[in-house]
């Protein structure tokens with residue numbers, strides 16, 4: 001048994017769990033080498049465009065190629081087509097995504113805040129980051145969901161939310177500068193992590209959203225198949241959601257609040273519910289999904305209940321859900337009276353009952 005197998009035996013056992021195979025079957029096939037990561041499929045689809053083409057032409061081509069990528073993925077998955085028989089096009093669907101993400105970066109609306117500033121020229125948005133690609137740390141994460149472990153996790157600086165209880169506040173709020181990476185450095189890091197046994201590349205921060213263009217550029221240079229995990233707070237724009245389709249294998253999405261009052265009060269996130277639910281629906285359409293719900297003290301009824309009800313109704317009762325009990329009062333949590341407390345065992349048990357009552361059958365345990 002590998003060293004990590006003895007640390008996390010559940011990470012091996014989970015491969016034979018029928019519920020996990022049902023929810024994350026394609027991802028598991030990618031890590032077993034039976035299917036190909038989506039970014040490599042995207043690289044084989046020719047895209048005929050010029051960098052300065054009108055935006056509406058680029059988006060319309062992107063929509064056409066998204067449909068094509070869904071069809072090609074199906075063919076490749078069924079082994080009717082071999083990717084090896086495709087030549088590398090002069091410009092690909094993945095290159096088109098980079099082009100569009102760079103356009104968005106110049107009047108930034110990667111997330112719901114739509115700051116509209118030119119990040120490419122170094123201007124900093126609400127997320128406090130500009131044009132570099134600052135990496136805070138990268139390591140094989142052994143604490144993630146069993147199906148993800150060991151997870152090649154890369155933390156970038158900056159976040160488009162301001163959760164007052166943030167455990168990663170030094171990174172998310174830009175107190176730590178990080179080391180600026182080029183896309184080549186990132187691609188090399190990804191290859192090294194894959195060689196060292198990572199099951200996936202886990203893009204996180206802060207949040208990965210402010211760096212979508214840099215992530216896409218980096219994966220243009222990665223040679224070997226490895227599953228991509230988009231580990232996000234779900235507060236990203238419709239344009240970002242469109243670019244994630246055909247690139248992301250697994251959407252690892254936080255569902256933080258069951259209403260916009262709590263979202264604004266704790267995370268300064270207007271329209272959170274609308275953005276979060278829409279992005280979960282997009283994720284379900286274009287990839288596989290793991291939903292993370294951090295249970296906050298005093299928020300079982302206002303948040304956890306409506307979240308779990310929505311998940312069961314809209315994503316289905318077989319979706320993988322991680323109901324998390326590890327809340328601790330960090331950073332500015334004392335500013336919110338109920339967040340000064342730790343979550344009690346009784347309160348967490350109540351949320352497990354809610355999950356059971358709404359019919360969810362695939363909780364991470």
Ligand code: SF4
Pocket residue numbers: 108109110111112113114115116119124125126127128159160209210
């Ligand atoms: S990613 Fe940052 S700069 Fe861009 S819209 Fe969001 S908060 Fe503003």
